[in-house]
């Protein structure tokens with residue numbers, strides 16, 4: 001079978017957190033800038049079927065695609081750096097692979113054969129890689145984990161076989177390693193890289209390109225040493241130098257000759273890369289004209305990875321106003337009526353992000369109250385919208401016991417509740433859920449249409465009446481309280497086209513106060529900041545200037 005598509009496999013060595021996801025995304029951006037179509041895929045070695053049920057403290061953010069797949073956060077990098085359209089086919093885990101092999105086995109599809117890691121699991125992995133290749137010039141596949149982990153072995157074996165299956169000229173292996181500077185020796189050390197490559201070669205993979213993560217440019221001597229010991233040509237030893245801002249990575253790689261080397265090895269003829277837009281972006285964000293401080297009042301504030309897309313979307317909102325965004329993470333469990341003003345006094349804008357579980361919920365409600373009363377721009381995302389509605393019901397609409405039934409099942413005023421039955425426009429089916437439903441399967445997930453009311457903050461931001469945004473939540477605004485809350489001044493500025501599902505709420509006589517049931521942060525791009533984040537940052541900036 002002849003292959004039009006070329007495949008790049010990216011593995012990581014030495015230790016985790018070297019930025020394999022970012023490197024993959026940046027390579028995607030560079031290849032797109034040469035006029036190639038790319039897609040990216042992440043293969044994760046853990047047993048969870050998807051990251052949807054994983055704790056953000058351990059795993060970081062769960063990224064959501066339009067089709068409602070709950071995926072690894074690296075897919076967020078891929079979408080922010082490239083135009084690739086990602087869906088559930090772009091993220092596979094060991095759990096998902098085994099699940100489909102075991103399902104086939106139960107159906108008797110192996111005709112009595114013994115089902116084994118090689119060839120059945122590896123064949124399934126290879127099948128999943130090919131799923132995304134249709135009509136695409138380059139598929140970039142990132143293998144999660146670090147070389148040497150037991151869990152990633154089947155994936156490595158599958159990608160080893162892949163080159164023989166689709167032809168040598170169609171496959172490229174890139175290995176990301178660490179070249180640390182050791183202060184006491186006064187030099188960078190290549191030994192960890194040598195060992196990592198040795199380990200990779202012991203399972204049959206000879207990397208074609210090494211991306212060496214380091215804090216300084218590698219000298220010619222060091223590159224030639226790595227080249228000799230790792231059997232990689234010298235011009236394929238690329239310095240992946242630390243950068244101040246992630247959006248510089250494509251430019252740094254390009255300067256090191258990475259995209260040239262990739263197209264040379266894969267025998268692709270392309271135009272020269274067009275990186276003007278990236279250069280302009282980096283130039284601009286290095287010289288901000290002003291700064292603004294945004295408080296993120298949430299739960300997972302210790303691990304920045306938990307709010308990856310959110311942080312980036314806030315920075316993007318800043319790019320639109322030539323403004324540096326300083327993030328101030330506040331754990332909502334520390335917020336009390338007595339100290340809320342003091343804790344949030346430095347914030348020019350306040351954001352309450354999505355979340356699950358009751359810890360710190362009262363602190364979030366107090367935060368919404370503080371923002372409303374003190375006219376500080378407020379942006380509530382998902383749970384952040386829900387707490388703003390609860391706050392409004394309690395303090396403006398005279399329903400002091402108002403709550404979400406997620407946190408208080410017996411509240412007489414469940415302004416946020418579990419909608420047991422609703423018509424799902426997307427699947428065109430009636431959806432049912434209750435307290436006993438599976439945690440994995442009952443969320444409203446992925447893209448849903450929303451209709452926007454004119455003369456609202458939302459309309460001012462989107463400049464459009466029909467939008468689509470991504471969701472990941474179980475609870476909804478309770479329409480039984482709609483009239484009562486609207487009468488008191490709550491503005492429902494966005495709802496599903498039939499009006500059944502409330503999507504955006506606002507309050508009037510405020511510089512900017514908006515809550516949305518969806519997660520706009522998943523769709524923000526550095527070159528195309530999300531309208532709500534633009535609007536929120538602009539309002540926060542005005543607040544700072546006037547305050």
Ligand code: GLN
Nearest residue numbers: 354355382383473474475
């Ligand atoms: N816990 C809330 C719900 O399930 C909010 C979820 C979220 O913020 N993503 O509806």
